Amino acid sequence: MARIDPEFRRLLENYNLDDLEAHSGPIYGVWKNFILAYLNPGWYRFSQENGGEPMISAEWDLGRSILDCMPGEMKLFYKSKLNDCLNSHRAWDYEFECSSDIFYRRYHQIVHPLGNREGLLIINSLVIERYHTLEDRPVRAADRSLYTDKNGMINQCAYCRRVKSIQEVECWDWVPEWVKQCPKNTTHTFCSTCFGFYFPKSMTISSSNGQAQGNRPG
Ligand SMILES: [Zn+2]
Numbered sequence: 171m172a173r174i175d176p177e178f179r180r181l182l183e184n185y186n187l188d189d190l191e192a193h194s195g196p197i198y199g200v201w202k203n204f205i206l207a208y209l210n211p212g213w214y215r216f217s218q219e220n221g222g223e224p225m226i227s228a229e230w231d232l233g234r235s236i237l238d239c240m241p242g243e244m245k246l247f248y249k250s251k252l253n254d255c256l257n258s259h260r261a262w263d264y265e266f267e268c269s270s271d272i273f274y275r276r277y278h279q280i281v282h283p284l285g286n287r288e289g290l291l292i293i294n295s296l297v298i299e300r301y302h303t304l305e306d307r308p309v310r311a312a313d314r315s316l317y318t319d320k321n322g323m324i325n326q327c328a329y330c331r332r333v334k335s336i337q338e339v340e341c342w343d344w345v346p347e348w349v350k351q352c353p354k355n356t357t358h359t360f361c362s363t364c365f366g367f368y369f370p371k372s373m374t375i376s377s378s379n380g381q382a383q384g385n386r387p388g
Contacts, residue, residue, distance in 0.1 A: 174199075175232055178207035181284040182291070195277065195294040202256055202288055204235045204249070216294070219270070236292075241328055241358040247369050252281060252290060259283045265297065266368070267329050271346035274306070275299050307344035314353070317345070324353055327361040329368065334361070 190197050196216040199208030237245045255262040263280040276298040282291040317324045317333050325334040331349045332342035342361040
């Protein structure tokens with residue numbers, strides 16, 4: 171399976187491809203339309219370690235859009251930030267959580283603009299990995315009657331992987347069994363804490379370019 175579009179190599183001329191290949195975390199390159207054009211070996215390791223993870227799937231390949239796998243709200247913000255990065259020609263970085271049922275994991279992501287607004291290189295590095303603690307995340311049993319909403323769906327946060335309880339307003343619980351393998355009727359969204367953290371009000375959403383237009387919240 172090809173992992174790099176030959177045309178995309180030109181955009182990586184300022185990078186050492188061997189270093190990108192040897193990086194322990196997932197690195198991927200996309201064209202300006204967010205279509206995958208490069209995947210490093212770390213991408214596949216990450217996918218394996220995060221089975222069922224909603225954002226990354228081993229089924230993805232060159233030619234797929236990285237936005238395809240994201241829930242609506244996430245797609246909107248992420249697309250906006252990537253467009254800002256492309257158009258401003260400034261790198262953008264942030265940290266995100268990608269925990270498993272056993273480990274708390276935090277990654278740093280840096281997005282580099284490539285060429286003349288032609289593509290992006292997205293580099294992810296593991297910064298924290300430790301066991302979850304009970305103080306941090308009290309474990310709840312996978313009881314569908316407590317988490318299935320009136321539409322028959324279980325709502326899981328795309329970042330922290332907690333699920334929304336139907337018993338209380340805005341209560342999100344840690345159900346490790348569903349982090350390991352989410353039920354078929356799971357839908358991915360953001361809990362209020364993650365939404366506030368990752369998308370603070372101070373974060374602007376650009377609509378100054380064609381690709382972000384028409385997608386503003388509301
Ligand atoms: Zn969350």
